[in-house]
Amino acid sequence: xxxxxxxxxxxxxxxxxxxxxxxxxxxxxxxxxxxxxxxxxxxxxxxxxxxxxxxxxxxxxxxxxxxxxxxxxxxxxxxxxxxxxxxxxxxxxxxxxxxxxxxxxxxxxxxx
Amino acid sequence: xxxxxxxxxxxxxxxxxxxxxxxxxxxxxxxxxxxxxxxxxxxxxxxxxxxxxxxxxxxxxxxxxxxxxxxxxxxxxxxxxxxxxxxxxxxxxxxxxxxxxxxxxxxxxxxxxxxx
Numbered sequence: 001x002x003x004x005x006x007x008x009x010x011x012x013x014x015x016x017x018x019x020x021x022x023x024x025x026x027x028x029x030x031x032x033x034x035x036x037x038x039x040x041x042x043x044x045x046x047x048x049x050x051x052x053x054x055x056x057x058x059x060x061x062x063x064x065x066x067x068x069x070x071x072x073x074x075x076x077x078x079x080x081x082x083x084x085x086x087x088x089x090x091x092x093x094x095x096x097x098x099x100x101x102x103x104x105x106x107x108x109x110x111x112x
Numbered sequence: 113x114x115x116x117x118x119x120x121x122x123x124x125x126x127x128x129x130x131x132x133x134x135x136x137x138x139x140x141x142x143x144x145x146x147x148x149x150x151x152x153x154x155x156x157x158x159x160x161x162x163x164x165x166x167x168x169x170x171x172x173x174x175x176x177x178x179x180x181x182x183x184x185x186x187x188x189x190x191x192x193x194x195x196x197x198x199x200x201x202x203x204x205x206x207x208x209x210x211x212x213x214x215x216x217x218x219x220x221x222x223x224x225x226x227x228x
Contacts, residue, residue, distance in 0.1 A: 009153075034216075034217075036219075041203075041222070041224070042221055042222060043116075043118075043205045043207070043219030043220050043221050043222045044156070044205075044207075044217075044219045045219065046216045046217060046218065046219075049216065089155065089156070091217075099146060099158055099161055100158075100217065101158075102155045102156045102158075103155060104154060104155040105155055
């Protein structure tokens with residue numbers, strides 16, 4: 001069955017450092033991979049989408065890579081800030097309009 | 113940006129009653145809406161996919177007679193939890209796809225349901 005694993009349940013880093021979160025998947029060939037941010041008690045917020053034929057996508061301090069051979073996506077936040085503290089979810093989908101499958105998320109804490 | 117609202121944000125009800133949750137896309141038309149539930153420290157679990165004007169598609173293990181979904185217009189979908197029990201207590205979140213920007217899901221703020 002399809003499985004999505006996000007590297008760790010929690011990640012703690014110091015302000016200013018780069019946070020790297022990992023999303024691995026098995027038994028799946030996604031056409032799209034998305035990253036979302038979720039704050040406690042709130043719905044997820046879309047951050048970035050990367051397609052299977054794209055290696056890397058950037059948006060401000062965020063960078064996402066997608067390696068379909070390794071079946072892995074890396075999500076980087078550079079120059080991290082305490083305000084970046086949240087749970088980050090990766091999601092996979094096969095089509096534009098189809099449903100997405102979500103990972104369990106990694107909770108990032110950036111300490112000042 | 114696209115905004116999705118949910119109402120109510122919190123609801124407490126007695127066991128056996130029914131609860132309706134509304135999901136609205138405020139500034140775009142959503143042909144497809146999704147309903148999720150989320151338990152503490154767990155990921156989103158897709159319950160059903162709701163398409164405007166047609167019957168919802170439920171995920172395996174989700175009782176369609178218990179979780180009634182109606183998507184009557186391009187901006188409104190409702191989830192009704194019928195005969196709620198304490199085990200139905202959870203965080204329910206809807207999302208909508210803008211038919212112009214299909215690859216993004218815009219999520220509502222969620223509804224915290226507590227069944228006593």
